[in-house]
Amino acid sequence: MAPPMQHVVEQVTQRIADRSAATRTAYLDRIRAAGAVGPARTELPCSNLAHGFAACSGPDRLAVRGATKPGVAIVSAYNDMLSAHQPYAEFPAWLKDSVREAGGVAQFAGGVPAMCDGITQGRTGMELSLFSRDVIAMATGVALSHEMFDGALLLGVCDKIVPGLLIGALSFGHLPTVLVPAGPMPSGLPNREKSRIRQLFAEGKASREDLLEAESASYHSPGTCTFYGTANSNQLVVEVLGLHLPGSSFVPPGTPLRKALTEEAARRVVQLGRGADYTPIGEIIDERAIVNGVVALLATGGSTNHTLHLVAIAAAAGIELTWDDFSDLSSVVPSLAKVYPNGSADINHFAAAGGVQTLVGELLDAGLLHPDVKTVAGPGLDRYRQQPFLADGELVWRDAPRKSLDPDVLRGVDQPFAPDGGLRVLDGNLGRSVIKVSAVRAEHRTVTAPARVFDDQHGFSAAFQAGELDHDVVVVIRNQGPQANGMPELHGLTPALGVLMDRGHQVALVTDGRMSGASGKIPAAIQVTPEASAGGPLARVRDGDVVRLDADRGTLEVLVPDDELAIRANAPAAPGAQFGTGRELFAAFRQAVGRADRGASVFMPLQPEPADVTA
Structure with a gap:
């Protein structure tokens, strides 16, 4: 039996639902009407449809032409300048093969821009950064606007990219949608040492070459930067929202497990488009899921950018989230993680300590997360207590450690770093x-x-x-x-x-x-x-x-x-x-x-x- 919900979490969720009743109902009416129509491509005039499969060949061409198999859109933020997005180069081929194996057809529907706030820090290009989120949302809308698809796979990691993909996808809220992460780079220079050299440089006590050496030892390979900034906050929040496969957020790129999870995401989106498993993204992102995302952010000291992004994401689903909701939840959600800049550990240390799965278990058992939500892994957030493994080459999930393996990085509700979310x-x-x-x-x-x-x-x-x-x-x-x-x-x-x-x-x-x-x-x-x-x-x-x-x-x-x-x-x-x-x-x-x-x-x-x- 699930524990009773913490009363402030319950009250905040209810007031969000009350204030959002009209806009949420209107949103659900729209997406349910769109979902009831079925695959829109079956209604396309012949010339329109012919354009949609002209580049296909073999069985894929026949399947799209005859609308006999579900169509899946791939929307990607790939580029090979940004370390977090460079691993996505290989993903579309894997995804297409796996969708085909599951009985569908995947097409690369569109790319979205991805800029790096780390590169533009202190430069005029940073003034485009926040607006890039809304450009990405619009680009996602363009990619999905062809009405050829029954589901979507979204490939993105960093700052404005994931919120933009989500806002765009929620405009097509009748489509089952899975977000596909790429994973963090290996740990580099310890964060305390990086911070020390940055301060020495600011005082004129370290050279530019000293600083560049430290920075390049910190950001050194493909994968997401390992500090707990907006990129890794995105990954944790999206997993707790139920839009990643359980345990997939912080698996490194270039590993067999990363590839297996990517392939399983493709198979899963096909399953989510059929029969009793039909689970569109607009039904997953409800008031309870939004509160779960805020609680996970607060419990881990995540990025303040989400006081903007989660508000905008919620609005795209007809939900009105306010800063007062953040503040009131923060007063009752304990601080359970110390990851840089809130501590010296990085995201790989957090994952090794039990990561998202141990965190979710702690918060569920304390009544701080809503367990009765829809997710891409099935009904209920309990599924997110499990971690993925490869057993004889097969992807399996097992229960994660109930308690943190490193209390200096991740703790339980009974012994938090602080009584509130900060x-x-x-x-x-x-x-x-x-x-x-x-x-x-x-x-x-x-x-x-x-x-x-x-x-x-x-x-x-x-x-x-x-x-x-x-x-x-x-x-x-x-x-x-x-x-x-x-x-x-x-x-x-x-x-x-x-x-x-x-x-x-x-x-x-x-x-x-x-x-x-x-x-x-x-x-x-x-x-x-x-x-x-x-x-x-x-x-x-x-x-x-x-x-x-x-x-x-x-x-x-x-x-x-x-x-x-x-x-x-x-x-x-x-x-x-x-x-x-x-x-x-x-x-x-x-x-x-x-x-x-x-x-x-x-x-x-x-x-x-x-x-x-x-x-």
Whole structure:
């Protein structure tokens, strides 16, 4: 018998369902009507259908022509520049063979772009990063729009790619869909050593060659980067959503088990399209599954980018998820993992300690996950307690360890690293923001200090190098929101901020930009909304204003009288941020994008933000 659900988890799930009742019902009506029609290709005029199988040959051609076998779309983010996506080069051939073996026909329906935030960090190309998620969603929609398919296999790993694939696929929510991961690279340079050299370089005590040697020893082969950033948060969350095969997220590329899991994903999507096994993605992603994804993210200290992505993914399924839901769940979900930047271990150490399966078991047994959900592995989340193995060349699943094999990396609910999930919402006269405190020491969670205001990260870096910030300081970096410049990640600031903290200063960051999964030991109020360029209060903060960030009380305030703050003129947005590196192509996105707490999505209606926000 399943344990009773934890009451706050149950309450949050119910209120999500209540507020989403109308939009969720409308969504389900749409996808069920689409599913009832059957394979759309059977209704295509002859000329249309002929185009759809013109490139096929042999039995595949006959099957598509006669609509006698289920058709499966392959949508891939493959490119050979990004380590996480390079392994996908081999996958389409494996998938086609396995779909054919299962009685279907697979066609490569489309590719989607995949950019690397690691490459674009601190560069203007990063201003395209968040918008690339919505481009990927649209590209996925284009790939599936030919109405030739009964199911889909989605190949993607990193930051914006997986959320984009999911948003696009949910527009075709009547199709059974399995996400196919590629796995992490082997462990490289220990994370503590990498962080040490980064800080030495920031202080001018290590050379560029020293830094490059350290970085290339960390990111050194095909596979996902091994720190617990957005890419690996994607993998864990998607598995707990029930869209990966159990245990498949962190199996390394280039191994027999990785290939076997890839082939099984292809066979499974064919099964999910038939008879009693019919399980479309739009039915899997419901309110309970979304809450499960948030709980898993919180329990592991995952990427703050998911306060944007999960909101947008939920909306694509007709579900309204809010930052308050994250915050309330965080208050009751214990911290069970320490993976860099929340600890020194990497994702391979997490997997070796029991990984997703041991984590799921702990959370299920504590009533923190909904067990009664649909998944690509069948009904119920209990299936995700099992790990895959090869036995005499055959893929089998066995029960995972009930308890962690390394309590320094992964723990049980009875002995957590912290009693809460470490993600909090801050409110006050500067607006609303989120903060991740799972790697922030308790003594650093409240900071009161004078502000130093910058309109970009380069101004901050110059001031740091000039020695102007060697004191208690709240660094305010504004005009970094989605309307201003696409909301780039700013975690390149972390080494310098870490230097200031290590010198004994009170230090915090306040920004309407992002920090992502690399949020670390510096208290950072991020994704502030309303953003400065939309008239938010950040535009009225001046150098020397005292700012108080209190993560324990959940407040973010500038200690300026309300009447004085109200009459201040907004500082202008920094000029010259709209051209170069392709940014001019995204002007329409900057004009249409919604606010951060609604997912920063171009698909969500843009609503006016109040110019003044009070505590």
